[in-house]
Amino acid sequence: MFKTLISKHPLTSIVGVLFLALISFSTSSYGGELLVYSSTDADNLKYYMQEFQKDNPGIKVNVVRESTGTMAAKLMAEKDNPQADFLFEMAATVALNMEAQGMFHEYTPKGMDKIDQRYVDKTAPVTWVGNYGWAGCICWNRIEAEILGLPKPKSWADLANPIYKGHISMPNPASSGTGYLDVSSWIQIMGKEKAWEYMDALHKNVAVYTHSGSKPCKQAGSGEFVIGISWPGRAIKIIKAGAPIDMIIPEEGIGWEMQVVAIMAGTDNLPDAKRLMDWTLGRGMSLFGERQSIIADSSKITKDPDLPGFYDEVQAKLINNNFVWAAANKTRIVGEWKRRYDGKTEPKK
Amino acid sequence: MLASYILFFLLFLVFPLGTLIIKSVQDQNGNFIGLKNYLLYLQEPALFQSFFNSLFIAIVSTIIVVILAFSFAYALTRTCIPFKGFFRLIALIPLLSPSILAAIALVYWLGNKGVLKALLFGNSIYGPIGIILASVYWTFPHALMILSTSLSLSDSRLYEAAEVLKTSKLRAFLTITIPGARYGIISTAFVIFTQVFTDFGVPKVIGGNYNMLATDIYKEVVGMQNFQMGAVISLVLLFPSLIAFFIDQYSRKKQISLLTSRSVVFKPKKSFGVDSLMLGYCTFITVIILMMIGMAQFGALVKFWPYDLSFTLKHYQFEVAGLGWESFYNSIRLAFYTAIFGTIIIFIGSYIVEKLKSDERLRGILQLFTLMPMSVPGLVLGLSYIFYFNAKDNPINFIYATMTILVINTIVHFYTVSHLTGVTVLKQMDKEFESVSLSLKIPLYKMFWKVTLPVCLPTIFDISIYLFVNAMTTVSGVIFLYTYNTTLASVSAIHLDEQGDVAAAAAMAMLIVYVSVLVRIIHTVFTKGILRRTQAWRHDTPNAANDVTKA
Numbered sequence A: 001m002f003k004t005l006i007s008k009h010p011l012t013s014i015v016g017v018l019f020l021a022l023i024s025f026s027t028s029s030y031g032g033e034l035l036v037y038s039s040t041d042a043d044n045l046k047y048y049m050q051e052f053q054k055d056n057p058g059i060k061v062n063v064v065r066e067s068t069g070t071m072a073a074k075l076m077a078e079k080d081n082p083q084a085d086f087l088f089e090m091a092a093t094v095a096l097n098m099e100a101q102g103m104f105h106e107y108t109p110k111g112m113d114k115i116d117q118r119y120v121d122k123t124a125p126v127t128w129v130g131n132y133g134w135a136g137c138i139c140w141n142r143i144e145a146e147i148l149g150l151p152k153p154k155s156w157a158d159l160a161n162p163i164y165k166g167h168i169s170m171p172n173p174a175s176s177g178t179g180y181l182d183v184s185s186w187i188q189i190m191g192k193e194k195a196w197e198y199m200d201a202l203h204k205n206v207a208v209y210t211h212s213g214s215k216p217c218k219q220a221g222s223g224e225f226v227i228g229i230s231w232p233g234r235a236i237k238i239i240k241a242g243a244p245i246d247m248i249i250p251e252e253g254i255g256w257e258m259q260v261v262a263i264m265a266g267t268d269n270l271p272d273a274k275r276l277m278d279w280t281l282g283r284g285m286s287l288f289g290e291r292q293s294i295i296a297d298s299s300k301i302t303k304d305p306d307l308p309g310f311y312d313e314v315q316a317k318l319i320n321n322n323f324v325w326a327a328a329n330k331t332r333i334v335g336e337w338k339r340r341y342d343g344k345t346e347p348k349k
Numbered sequence B: 001m002l003a004s005y006i007l008f009f010l011l012f013l014v015f016p017l018g019t020l021i022i023k024s025v026q027d028q029n030g031n032f033i034g035l036k037n038y039l040l041y042l043q044e045p046a047l048f049q050s051f052f053n054s055l056f057i058a059i060v061s062t063i064i065v066v067i068l069a070f071s072f073a074y075a076l077t078r079t080c081i082p083f084k085g086f087f088r089l090i091a092l093i094p095l096l097s098p099s100i101l102a103a104i105a106l107v108y109w110l111g112n113k114g115v116l117k118a119l120l121f122g123n124s125i126y127g128p129i130g131i132i133l134a135s136v137y138w139t140f141p142h143a144l145m146i147l148s149t150s151l152s153l154s155d156s157r158l159y160e161a162a163e164v165l166k167t168s169k170l171r172a173f174l175t176i177t178i179p180g181a182r183y184g185i186i187s188t189a190f191v192i193f194t195q196v197f198t199d200f201g202v203p204k205v206i207g208g209n210y211n212m213l214a215t216d217i218y219k220e221v222v223g224m225q226n227f228q229m230g231a232v233i234s235l236v237l238l239f240p241s242l243i244a245f246f247i248d249q250y251s252r253k254k255q256i257s258l259l260t261s262r263s264v265v266f267k268p269k270k271s272f273g274v275d276s277l278m279l280g281y282c283t284f285i286t287v288i289i290l291m292m293i294g295m296a297q298f299g300a301l302v303k304f305w306p307y308d309l310s311f312t313l314k315h316y317q318f319e320v321a322g323l324g325w326e327s328f329y330n331s332i333r334l335a336f337y338t339a340i341f342g343t344i345i346i347f348i349g350s351y352i353v354e355k356l357k358s359d360e361r362l363r364g365i366l367q368l369f370t371l372m373p374m375s376v377p378g379l380v381l382g383l384s385y386i387f388y389f390n391a392k393d394n395p396i397n398f399i400y401a402t403m404t405i406l407v408i409n410t411i412v413h414f415y416t417v418s419h420l421t422g423v424t425v426l427k428q429m430d431k432e433f434e435s436v437s438l439s440l441k442i443p444l445y446k447m448f449w450k451v452t453l454p455v456c457l458p459t460i461f462d463i464s465i466y467l468f469v470n471a472m473t474t475v476s477g478v479i480f481l482y483t484y485n486t487t488l489a490s491v492s493a494i495h496l497d498e499q500g501d502v503a504a505a506a507a508m509a510m511l512i513v514y515v516s517v518l519v520r521i522i523h524t525v526f527t528k529g530i531l532r533r534t535q536a537w538r539h540d541t542p543n544a545a546n547d548v549t550k551a
Helices: A002-006 A010-024 A042-055 A068-077 A092-100 A142-148 A177-190 A192-205 A215-221 A232-240 A270-281 A283-290 A310-317 A323-328 A330-342 B002-025 B036-042 B046-078 B084-091 B099-110 B128-152 B156-164 B169-180 B182-198 B201-206 B213-224 B227-254 B272-301 B325-355 B360-375 B378-389 B403-413 B415-427 B432-439 B444-473 B489-498 B502-534
Strands: A034-038 A061-065 A086-091 A128-135 A137-141 A168-171 A206-210 A227-230 A245-248 A256-264 B302-304 B308-311
Touching: A034 A068, A034 A270, A042 A061, A042 A086, A042 A270, A042 A283, A042 B489, A068 A086, A068 A092, A068 B213, A068 B227, A068 B378, A086 A092, A086 A270, A092 A128, A092 A177, A092 A256, A092 A323, A128 A177, A128 A232, A128 A270, A128 A283, A137 A142, A137 A215, A137 A232, A168 A177, A168 A192, A168 A215, A177 A192, A177 A227, A177 A256, A177 A323, A177 A330, A192 A206, A192 A330, A206 A215, A215 A227, A215 A232, A215 A245, A232 A245, A232 A310, A256 A270, A256 A323, A270 A283, A323 A330, A330 B213, B002 B036, B002 B227, B002 B325, B002 B360, B002 B378, B002 B403, B036 B227, B046 B084, B046 B128, B046 B182, B046 B213, B046 B272, B084 B128, B084 B272, B084 B502, B099 B128, B099 B201, B099 B272, B099 B489, B099 B502, B128 B169, B128 B182, B128 B201, B128 B415, B128 B444, B156 B169, B169 B182, B182 B213, B182 B227, B182 B360, B182 B415, B201 B213, B213 B227, B213 B378, B227 B360, B227 B378, B272 B302, B272 B502, B325 B360, B325 B403, B325 B415, B325 B444, B325 B489, B325 B502, B360 B415, B378 B403, B403 B415, B403 B444, B415 B444, B432 B444, B444 B489, B444 B502, B489 B502
Parallel strands: A034 A061, A034 A086, A168 A206, A168 A227
Antiparallel strands: A086 A256, A128 A256, A137 A227, A137 A245, B302 B308
16 A cells, blocks of 8 residues: 555656646735625626726725625635625625624724714724615516506515415525515514514415525516516616516515625725725715615715606615614524425425 | 545545535534534425435436437447537537526526427426426536447447347347446436536526525525535535445446457448437437527527517627626636646546556545545535635645636536546456556556557547536636636626626627637547547548547
8 A cells, every 4th residue: 555655657747747737827916906805786896996996096906796695605714814805795684794703894984974874883893884775676577467467566465465376586585685685674564473474475476486686576577477576776777678677666665785895804905995995985975876776875866867766765665674683583584484485385387 | 646646636625625514513603513503404394305306306317318318429429320520519518508508598498488388388497397407408418428438439349249140239239239338327327416416506597496405505505604504415415426436336346348459349330210210319409409509699689588689789798897808718718727737637547546556445535536526516615615725724725716726626526527438438448458568568658658548539538628618617616716817707697697687698608608619619620630540440441430539
């Protein structure tokens, strides 16, 4: 056995050289630059980062963007040796866990006193700030609805009506932040027992649970299902792409989740990271406002002429979401949801 | 020699996975808690459902794929049908296309607004039917690759003997062809079974609420960032590979070399009945594949499916951060490095396992290692690479966040099928070749260089193309490992789909397909000369049709 280990075969050297060659074309350096991890929409992110670099010519921003869950998993896995300097947008319910694990660097950005105080980190030391939010909504395909003769729903409660059986797609709260936002908001709006009763009834109508919060609106947009439980930013995008979609803001109110920014603990470029954090609440806020996000400073919103009533309508319907409660109880609520609907779901015919 | 491969797997497979597996006996803060996570998992209501769903989907898909691919491989290697090169090229397309493309195409054909929805008789594509269809589609080329390798070499003397003895064609097929390809069939069945069992791409996009083990991992890791539970489920997923390993061990004992040093190479004879039947069959499969890819291309060129079908090129202006055209060039670089380094590493590895005399226990360990990557979902492998290679005290942590780690991850991720292909071809060469060379005092490396390598060249080229196209399309592993300057086209297609640009996602995915087809064609032209020289022994005359190498 020992002999095989040290056998001097000519092929050994070939393989050895290959391993070395593989390792040798490694290059990595972030010095003087800002490595930003983000989960915001890729198209918007490109625009924001270009603008930030225009405003700050000395800073080179490098971006890694993934969907919320993948980004969060990557960040958590890198926790002991963080790569990123800055986290540009992460769902608050996830970010609160990161804060608890000491993953953020302490910093109070300029202008934090001027924004809506629901977006502010209230536990000292301040490590993050919310700058915009996203909410729940219903995407309604009017062409398919007309073909099927379905009446337009006005509320979450309407979706439990058996006439919608097989016509609804909804994100799975176990894999989608939007899905959890809906479930946790129903519990807050309706109360625990009523909410589970509601979901029992809704479950009978849902054709498919998806793993992404955007997918239901896309499916509604292409007529796969008439109703997609999704979020307004995606709805607007799909409407503008040409889909026959109406966005419905249910009258009971909509759950929402804020996106937060934070400096990563262990960054080697603290000064630039601070500038990005300040920028997010300054000029960045206006840019978010241009793109119809629900932002932390309503004075900076630019209303879209195509959707004049949109912003006020969404803003008026936002529930008073308890993020801390939603983050702390996620495992329990999702566990209950899985127990009720996930284990026994069979695809609908 | 063998030891350096064991070291390779320890470093790039076993240790990384170990760091993740350890989490299965820890709580969220890293404290040891014994088997508590496992007990918790056993109480999950969805567990048994998921397990049986996974088992059901994997078994049904495997049976369908093995039958379809065996017939196709038979047509390509044992009949005289025309257009073999074309059929082979088309059959490879599912391999060239990111899984998102198959999902888009399936929905456009068979979804609720699908053109051919009536074919499902009221059943939904979002569930087991969709998962099986998509799984069969993407695993078909993998099966074809191993099966056509195992059918391409056979001893013509056996068939001559059968003919002389007036054995019926059917009997000859059942007693010569099938037993000869048995090892290939068993390997294929386990490769396909394990691939479908562990894949989460397909069930994630088309599975709806049909739970499978692989999507359960996705939900735990990506949905809840619960690595501990993800690790527990990953361990459950490793079981098939262990079973595969033991069956492989068992079947290899029964395998006899088909190509002995006295063999006469089999050359198919014309037969109107069989040839027409097989031509029809290959055309049928080809049409289905072209329908899938054609629909995806169509979807990328219309304004808004299904409501505005007018033509547009605007979906090719990829509007995503850092994931436009530059990611496309990165993907080509990754594919190129993976193909070159991967082919050399893997083929020499399969030679060592198959031909070199070495300690049986070490060989057994290496064999187990080569089969493991197949049963590790890319997501699990990618995540474990973060834990292992990003650790502060790992001396080689400098490869983290580089192209190198992407290349290594991709080679390891796609190791098994390439390795099995290599082993399959080597197994068919008589050990006598090595004995003769020893008795003639020719060093083994000379023998490898002068005989083994040339004989196996078509297969080696197959392996390199396989690695190239997989590197172009892979998502699950690399999605955790790329960084700002190593973004990839396949990831970009996922992002485009996520942000609602289904058409742009299809456009990006089709670009990947075209590059892979182009590389495949260049590769064929480029290697034709080499193959004609090295493969002349397969033919009586230099001009005879070269069935194995034509594609």
